[in-house]
Amino acid sequence: LGGSIALAAAQKGTFEVAIWARRAEAVVQLRERGFGARASTDLAAVVKDADLTVLCVPIGAMPALARELVSLIPSDSVITDVGSVKAPVVAELATQFRTHGRFIGSHPMAGSEQSGLEAARADLFEGATCILTPEPATDREALVTVADFWRLLGMEVLELTPAEHDEIVALISHFPHLLAATLVKTVAETNPHAFGFCGPGFRDVTRVAGGPPEMWSEILRTNQQAVRKCAEAMIENLRGIVTLLDRPQPMTDFLSEAKAQRDRLQLRK
Amino acid sequence: LGGSIALAAAQKGTFEVAIWARRAEAVVQLRERGFGARASTDLAAVVKDADLTVLCVPIGAMPALARELVSLIPSDSVITDVGSVKAPVVAELATQFRTHGRFIGSHPMAGSEQSGLEAARADLFEGATCILTPEPATDREALVTVADFWRLLGMEVLELTPAEHDEIVALISHFPHLLAATLVKTVAETNPHAFGFCGPGFRDVTRVAGGPPEMWSEILRTNQQAVRKCAEAMIENLRGIVTLLDRPQPMTDFLSEAKAQRDRLQLRK
Numbered sequence: 106l107g108g109s110i111a112l113a114a115a116q117k118g119t120f121e122v123a124i125w126a127r128r129a130e131a132v133v134q135l136r137e138r139g140f141g142a143r144a145s146t147d148l149a150a151v152v153k154d155a156d157l158t159v160l161c162v163p164i165g166a167m168p169a170l171a172r173e174l175v176s177l178i179p180s181d182s183v184i185t186d187v188g189s190v191k192a193p194v195v196a197e198l199a200t201q202f203r204t205h206g207r208f209i210g211s212h213p214m215a216g217s218e219q220s221g222l223e224a225a226r227a228d229l230f231e232g233a234t235c236i237l238t239p240e241p242a243t244d245r246e247a248l249v250t251v252a253d254f255w256r257l258l259g260m261e262v263l264e265l266t267p268a269e270h271d272e273i274v275a276l277i278s279h280f281p282h283l284l285a286a287t288l289v290k291t292v293a294e295t296n297p298h299a300f301g302f303c304g305p306g307f308r309d310v311t312r313v314a315g316g317p318p319e320m321w322s323e324i325l326r327t328n329q330q331a332v333r334k335c336a337e338a339m340i341e342n343l344r345g346i347v348t349l350l351d352r353p354q355p356m357t358d359f360l361s362e363a364k365a366q367r368d369r370l371q372l373r374k
Numbered sequence: 375l376g377g378s379i380a381l382a383a384a385q386k387g388t389f390e391v392a393i394w395a396r397r398a399e400a401v402v403q404l405r406e407r408g409f410g411a412r413a414s415t416d417l418a419a420v421v422k423d424a425d426l427t428v429l430c431v432p433i434g435a436m437p438a439l440a441r442e443l444v445s446l447i448p449s450d451s452v453i454t455d456v457g458s459v460k461a462p463v464v465a466e467l468a469t470q471f472r473t474h475g476r477f478i479g480s481h482p483m484a485g486s487e488q489s490g491l492e493a494a495r496a497d498l499f500e501g502a503t504c505i506l507t508p509e510p511a512t513d514r515e516a517l518v519t520v521a522d523f524w525r526l527l528g529m530e531v532l533e534l535t536p537a538e539h540d541e542i543v544a545l546i547s548h549f550p551h552l553l554a555a556t557l558v559k560t561v562a563e564t565n566p567h568a569f570g571f572c573g574p575g576f577r578d579v580t581r582v583a584g585g586p587p588e589m590w591s592e593i594l595r596t597n598q599q600a601v602r603k604c605a606e607a608m609i610e611n612l613r614g615i616v617t618l619l620d621r622p623q624p625m626t627d628f629l630s631e632a633k634a635q636r637d638r639l640q641l642r643k
Contacts, residue, residue, distance in 0.1 A: 214573060234571065263571075273568040276561045277576045284557065285579060286632035287615050291608045292545045293635050299542040302503065302532075303639055304483055307546045309578040310554060314636045318629035322622050329619035336616045339560045340609050346556050347605045350598035353591050360587035363555035366562050367583045370572055 106187050106216055107161030108225030111140065113258045116227045125151040134222045149177045157254060159211075160186040160198075163320065164327050167194060171201045178206050183247045185211045185254075189274060190327040191238045192267040199240065207247035210238040210267060212274070213255060231259035238267040275331035278313075282321055283332060284339070285314040375456050375485055376430030377494030380409065382527045385496045394420040403491045418446045426523060428480075429455040432589065433463060433596050440470045447475050452516045454480040454523075458543060459596040460507045461536040468509065476516035479507040479536060481543070482524060500528035507536040544600035547582075551590055552601060553608070554583040 107124070115122045123143040126132050135144035145151050152158055155178055162170055167186060174184070184206050188194045195210040202208040215233035235255040239248050252262045265273065289311055292299050325332055349356040376393070384391045392412040395401050404413035414420050421427055424447055431439055436455060443453070453475050457463045464479040471477040484502035504524040508517050521531045534542065558580055561568050594601055618625040 214571070234573075236571070269565075269567075272565055273571050276564055276568040277572050281557065281576060281579045283615060284553070284612075285636075286629055287608065287611050288550065288553065289632040289635050290615075290628070291604065291611050294611075295545055295604065295607055296538075296541055298538075299545040300635070300639055302483070302505070302542050303546050303641055304503075305641070306582045307550060308639070308641050309581045310550045311636050312578045313575045314629075314632050316629075316633070318626045318633055321629050322626040325619055325625060326622050333616055333619060335560065335564065336612055338564055339556065340612055342556050342560050342563075343553075343605055343609055346552060346559075347602055350594055350602060353595050356594060357587045357591040359559070360555055360583075360585075360590050363558040363583050364585070364587055366558050366569065367554075367580050370569055370577070370580075372572055372574070372577050 106213070106229075107159070108135075108138070108222045109215075109227065109229040110159055110161065110187075110213075110258070111135075112138070112225050112227040113230055114254075115140075117257050117259075120156070123151045123155070131222065138222060138225070148173060152178050152182075154179065155182050157250060158182060158184045158206075159254075160184065160188075163323060164188045164190060164194060165323055168197050168201070171198050175201055175205050180205050182206045183209065183250045185209045185251045187211060187213055188327075189278070189324055191236075191270045193327055195238055195240065195267045199242070207244040209243065209247050209251040210270075211251060211255065212236045212238070212270060213258075213260060215260070228259070230255070233260050235260040235262050236270055237262060237264050238270050239264060240267065271328050271331045272334075275328055275335050279324055279328050279332050280335035280339070282313045282316060283325060283336070285311045289314050375482070375498075376428070377404075377407070377491045378484075378496065378498040379428055379430065379456075379482075379527070380404075381407070381494050381496040382499055383523075384409075386526050386528075387523075389425070392420045392424070400491065407491060407494070417442060421447050421451075423448065424451050426452045426454070426519060428523075429453065429457075429467075432592055433457045433459060434592055436463060437466050437470070440467050444470055444474050449474050451475045452478065452519045454478045454520045456480060456482055457596075458547070458593055460505075460539045462596055464507055464509065464536045468511070476513040478512065478516050478520040479539075480520060480524065481505045481507070481539060482527075482529060484529070497528070499524070502529050504529040504531050505539055506531060506533050507539050508533060509536065540597050540600045541603075544597055544604050548593055548597050548601050549604035549608070551582045551585060552594060552605070554580045558583050 111122050111124050124135055124140055125148050126146060129146055132144045132146055152174060158178060160167055160170060184202055186194060189212055191210045191212060198208045213235040215229050237252060255262050349359060380391050380393050393404055393409055394417050395415060398415055401413045401415055421443060427447060429436055429439060453471055455463060458481055460479045460481060467477045482504040484498050506521060524531050618628060
């Protein structure tokens with residue numbers, strides 16, 4: 106995601122883009138993609154004049170990077186992140202940047218199954234949604250800076266509290282991922298021969314189970330409270346729905362209601 | 375489905391196609407689609423010389439239609455159906471046609487969300503799979519007749535026992551449908567605001583929940599034993615998977631295994 110953000114910002118903004126990467130090979134790749142002298146493994150050199158810093162590392166790597174960053178950035182610098190879980194990230198980073206720097210949590214909901222610099226695309230954000238998660242203590246000027254940044258990249262910006270963000274992404278993304286993987290496991294254990302008969306329906310229901318396991322394991326761990334709540338609600342609902350299997354009218358009513366809700370979805374990019 | 379079968383058979387076969395429809399308006403529509411004098415509401419007239427009869431009515435309407443049919447068809451006539459549940463249909467129809475007519479269960483796995491004659495397409499079956507469900511007592515000559523018919527329409531023909539067919543379609547189609555509808559219900563009950571944030575992942579996971587409720591209610595009722603078994607296995611697996619939420623390595627292993635199984639799928643049309 107970091108590569109796409111850098112490409113999009115360099116193309117659409119009037120500001121200077123500098124990129125820090127942990128590994129020297131990544132810096133070589135970044136130079137090949139046109140980031141020249143402003144790509145470096147030297148964090149201090151990259152962030153020392155930063156007006157806005159976007160943290161694009163796995164959620165688990167954020168606290169340590171933030172601790173390094175806080176002594177290197179200007180004191181009024183704005184920091185945001187791209188983590189797909191917000192309550193724990195915001196709690197940690199807002200604390201770290203309380204007196205030095207101003208933190209705003211972001212979740213740009215764009216991306217693809219591919220990762221790495223080769224997959225970076227400047228147009229990845231056009232028409233997609235970015236959720237910002239301000240808190241009562243959040244600096245409003247910094248919030249506007251971050252919102253304007255994502256809008257410049259082509260995104261629609263919405264605001265949620267960190268807790269509501271995490272509940273919503275658990276419902277529409279994290280738990281459905283777990284559910285799809287569990288369905289694949291259930292088929293494999295019940296009758297693996299069934300995999301030979303799958304058509305478009307099963308393909309679509311299970312598509313998200315093809316995502317990168319380590320990244321998803323970390324997301325699920327970080328958002329475990331909301332995901333567990335979804336799983337418990339789902340189990341309870343499944344138990345109830347199973348009792349409708351021999352009751353055609355209530356089952357039809359349930360399927361009609363689900364169909365109506367599904368048909369009303371205003372899908373985002 | 376009946377309209378598509380008639381169009382495909384008329385286009386690809388050298389035999390004469392006759393169609394019975396319950397409603398006079400359907401016969402008018404059939405004539406407009408080119409079925410002329412061989413479309414009728416008079417069942418006896420349509421089937422009296424039939425070598426092969428394909429029953430394309432909802433599963434619940436099959437026993438009554440079969441009872442009517444048995445006295446009207448030639449005694450060596452071959453009968454098949456297109457029901458997506460096989461054990462109860464085969465048990466009922468094989469009994470009805472035991473001494474008069476020869477019954478073979480078929481499940482052509484082709485179709486679309488659309489229904490009705492307007493949606494009929496002669497190429498619907500090209501490259502798709504048809505499962506036949508012979509039993510030990512099944513007439514082998516009739517089995518060849520039915521297999522050849524579906525192959526003529528462009529289908530790959532596979533054989534399963536009725537019970538294994540029902541277990542497999544429960545796993546890859548009927549239960550995933552119930553699961554998708556239950557996920558929509560769970561989101562609606564937990565936080566309906568979440569529907570405003572859905573992207574391609576949620577769209578794909580829940581797509582099958584858009585199917586026709588009455589038809590699906592009947593399918594689920596007819597295959598309730600196998601669907602209930604899937605639901606119980608799924609609930610048990612979900613309970614186990616939830617305990618991995620704070621155990622990153624076992625969760626990564628589980629997701630990796632599901633991803634590998636998903637990536638290996640040889641998808642059928």
